[in-house]
Amino acid sequence: MNSAWKYIGVACASVALIATAGCSTGGDKSSDKASNDVVLLTHDSYAVPKELVKEFEKENNIKLVHRAVGDAGSLTNRLVLTKDDPTGDVVFGVDNTFASRALDEGVFASNDVTLPLGAEGYLITGAEKKLAPINTASVCVNIDKTWFADKKLAEPKTLEDLTDVKYRDLFVAPSATTSSPGLAFMLTTTAAFGDDWPQYWERLMANGAKLTSGWSDAYYVEFTQGGEKGKRPIVLSYDTSPAFTLNDEGTESTTAALLDTCFRQVEYAGVLKGAKNPEGAAKVIEFLLSEEVQAAIPDSMYVFGVRDDVELPEAWAKFAVQPTKTFDVTPDEIAKNRSDWLKTWTDVTSK
Amino acid sequence: MKRIAVLAAWSIAPVVVLIAFFIVPVGAMLVQGFWPAGRFDPAGVAEVFTRPRTLRVIGFTVWSAGLTTVITVALGVPSARLLYGTLWPGRRTVAALFLVPFVLPTVVVGVAFRLLLSESGLFGFLGLDGSATAIVLAMVFFNISVVVRIVGIAWENRDPRLAEAAATLGANRLQVFRTVTVPTLAPAVAAAASVVFLFAATAFGVVLTLGGLRYSTVETEIYLLTVTHLDLQGAAALSIVQLLIVVILMVASARVGRSRAPKSRVRVSPRPVHWRDAPAAACLVAAFALIAAPLLALTTRAVRFEGTWSLEYFRRLAAADEDPSIGVSLGEALSTSVRVAIDATLLAVVLGLWIALLVTRRPRTSGERRLLGGIDAMFILPLGVSAVTLGFGFLIALNRPPLDFRDSGLLVPIAQALVALPLVVRTLTPVLRGIDERLREAATSLGASPRQVIATIDLPRVGRPLVAAAGFAFAVSMGEFGATSFIARADSPTLPLLIYRLIGRPGEGHLAMAAAAALVLALVIMVVVVVTDRAHERGVVQW
Structure with missing residues (x-):
């Protein structure tokens, strides 16, 4: 064998060895994406009860893949930097202090989600079809x-x-x-x-x-x-x-x-432009606006849901007075x- | 085939990893800064250096990191000598305890320091809250383990016969110290000091928490510019400053590293403590107090419940998955952390041993020396560059095959391995360099191939430090927060992320639960370190 080829062989084999060294336990589960996957990007404070997510997945035959990244600022920057090739289908957690940066860069697609009673008051003028208010x-x-x-x-x-x-x-x-x-x-x-x-x-x-x-x-x-x-x-x-x-x-x-x-801070959800599964993405927004999730929002995220028709936890109803x-x-x-x-x-x- | 080509071929694998997961992502962020809106605009980057704030930030970074390095070395080297060179009960446990601060998430340490230093804290009367002194103290707290560990392992593996010979020949203690001890330890001290300087210069969470608004380092400034102002030109300019600092440091430490005495190798048994160790003991006690105070503050916070001693907060942690705002239990977070840490450790150890063996081959030509020196320096780069830059760089650079990695579950272990890698390399190279080259030459002249030389001369001697380095890498990965938090994760938080989540949520007891979780993290890390240290002591690990 030619000796130059021998060393190329050594080099390749060593790359392969190092590449496999990391695969012991973590494994790359995200590579086998199914067509019914929806990728939801959020900030670190997102929390929705697991039972509700399971129910939602079963009812809609969807697999919700959740990815959390930093704070609202990091999240918005992530959207802007990857606008040509988004890393998810739907985003939750862009708030009214960061919304314009993302809107100006055109990271959102329009959606046809019907808003529940109480949500319209928080809409952003000019972006009514792009950003759905979720909590405040x-x-x-x-x-x-x-x-x-x-x-x-x-x-x-x-x-x-x-x-x-x-x-x-x-x-x-x-x-x-x-x-x-x-x-x-x-x-x-x-x-x-x-x-x-x-x-x-x-x-x-x-x-x-x-x-x-x-x-x-x-x-x-x-x-x-x-x-x-x-x-x-x-x-x-x-x-x-x-x-x-x-x-x-x-x-x-x-x-x-x-x-x-x-x-007042309002957090929004939106379908991303270039989403691989826009229908699934819209369903996720409907899910976040559903009565069940909206009722769970105070206990899991420490904010008010936007819906008018859900009851607040007892301590909130008494002591969390909104301006x-x-x-x-x-x-x-x-x-x-x-x-x-x-x-x-x-x-x-x-x- | 020339030897240099062989060495180059063996460097391809680690260099490819570095290019893919470091140079390409960081380069992509620099491109964003230098080519805003697609047009080359170096003037925009240069303009950043005319801002008075930029110069102030750079000045403070160099000053605080320099002071941290000096204090850490002054306290750490004598402590290392006592911990690794003398025999007394409990020294292994204390040595393990020294490693804990390094791996605690900065959010927790920041809060622990603030609990001690704030107006209402135990040391509030010192008026250190929000001062530069507090930042430096916290950085010493974090980094002293680096010095103790790297210098301690070099001390354990030194050749005592040189000192004995010098003493036999009539040298007094000072002369032995000057002519034998200093040259023996210099490479390890230089290696440790350069790592500490880089860690201090890129400290993020601790500066943000303790510095208030008055103090900003290059690292926190990059975060502010990137995340708050989306000023990628400014971030690019400061990233270049970080790269420059690394390069200058590497050149400087390489000089010290080369001026060493030839050594051979005998296992050193620790000696009993002597009254002459008193000054070193004073350093050890001071270092120990600095480490113990914040840990103690955390511990009392975690085990005091309604005025009594109680494990209530640990119980709540174990059931934290039922709390809708936390959604993950201690056990789940711990197992995620351990799984990620195993991957990161494997990567760091395989790559680290590879690089260490490569760069410690004795160069025979100036070309070979440049090649090996360059590779050695390259792998310390990740320590000196902002986690923010790397995190966002992953996002924009690793988006298409063959590098479609940005949402891969492997990205977190890879990023952590990059952080741990320089530590593994820096632990192993002083030991490998300390091997008498004549042994390798003798083996070669007896007909051993380069591979057989490594198998029979290098590997048997590196086993012990390798296990120690693996323990270190594991601990680093368990506690890593910076890079991890900028990478999108699947919905399975690691323990540091759980702690961060707890601290960020209102609710009675969340802070105490965070302290309890930090304590669990500290205990796990201590056990790993003690076990890896003991394992090779009893000869479990053999090559």
Whole structure:
């Protein structure tokens, strides 16, 4: 045998050996895609009860392949970067702060899903057929009611109150650049104060506001009701949070959301352009909007379903009060200004 | 056939793996940055370097990683000597404990540090919350095991006769240290220090959690630019900075690595502890305290329930699949983690041994030296490059045959193996380089083929460190979070992902459950490390 061929043989054999080394247990299960597979892309917070998924698969003769990837921002970037060759059929978890980026890049196909009662209110103008609202929650400033009662200090009510010297060093919020509620809060202030919003943040920071990287860090470590003996009684969280801080008797919540400080987040589902199974993809959206899934959403994803006709869990019905009025910024405006606003925000807060 | 062609042929396999799963994906992201909208625009990338923020970020990265490396080496080398060179009860357990921080998910460690350092924490009075000191401390916490492990294994495998000979010839302790100990350990220390620097320079979660907003490293900046601003030009510019840092570091550490004394090989038995070990013991205690404090904070969080000691949170974890918001139990997540880790370890060990054997062949010409040196340096690249860049690179580059991998279940083990690979290589090469070349020459002159030389001279000596390296790779893979979280996964979260999920959800006890899960992860890793260490000690593993 020619010696050059011998070494090519060695090289090939070694590639093959290494290629098989990894196949011991993991195996590539996704390679044998059947035609009734639907690939659902979501962020990491997606959760739907397994029984419901099994039922759905059986009824529609569909195999639901779920893939989770990072946060809403990572998910949106994934859609944009792979728009010519999508890695799934349907996506859930693009919210109103990221929707325009994905819409502008044309990653969604139109769908014919009929929306249930209650969902229309959350539609995005111009994208009614592309993005179906699935769930919603509002990002609001939360307070520890027991702390203010103990200290005999009046509870703050508005955004402006947070800059009052009475409430110095009491507020903690996650950062706008690294956390989605943090971003929502920055948007709240742009809606509330217009062009003067950077000045508001200057006053807020001067009044001892503390910023953390994520929501959990702010709520658990810093907040007085977070369970870790935190020292700050005012925290940025959700309108649903008070349902998780009931007193021992379960008769009352120890915290409350300030309903004049809220920004509404809505999460959407959409069929991807270039989907291999668009019919199956639309069925998944109908499934997410079904009564069963919508009723399960509060307990599994900690947000409200969009449907009007499903009952809320008991604690939610009593203690998770939704704001009637929220500060709104349209997805278009957010897409246009996001980067500049965040840069301004970073400059102001890291002074 | 010339020898260099033979060496080149043997390098093809590992290099193909590196090109497919590292160079192509990262290159694809750089192309996105340099060719925005399809037009070549290098000015856009260059513009990034005129931003004051960019320079500040680069400065902080180099400063914090440099300081971390210095502290880690200063504490780690004496600790390694005590842990691997002297005999005292419990040293194996302590050595295993040292490995735990390295593999804990950064989310957990970030929270553990914040629990200690925040205004209400045990060490809150130090005022370190959100400071650069806190970041450096956490990085030392993570990386000290790298130094202890790599230097410790080199120490165990050194030749004691040199020091004995020097002492017999009248050298005092200082002279022995200077002329024998330092040259013996230098390659291992340099290898460990360069790995630590890279880990610190690419630290992500810990900087994000502890740095608040004031501090940003190249790695966190790439994340922000990519995910929040979709500024791929900026991300490309900073990725190039990361690559440059790796290259500079490799050149520097290669210099130290070459200046070593010739050695031969005898198994060193640990000696009893001596009073002269007191300064080293002080370092060990300091390092141990730094590791123990956050772990202790986690432990108490996990086992205190309503004011009493209780395993309640472990029970809840075991049944977490019934909690609709978690949807996976501890057992399921653990078994997923173990399966992925086995694949990653196999890949890392096969490739790592392959590369280590290849690059430790003594070059006979300058061409051969360049070839082997280049291959050696190439495989440390994955350590220095952002997980975000690699993760998104997988997405846009691995989408068509023969590389249709982007949603494959193998992508996670492959990514983890790439992270563990440099550690395996860096554990094995100092040992292989320490083998007296005269042994190989003698074997060759007695008629052994290169393959027989490897089988009879190299492999018997590498067995012990290989098992240790495998344990290390397994532990790294078990705890890996960064790259894993940027790759789409099937609906079966690993243990670190379960922990992340728990921490991110409101609800009474979720944080404590996350602490409990982190504790389980730490225990599993400790058992693996202790068992792999013991196994070869008792001669179970033989070549």
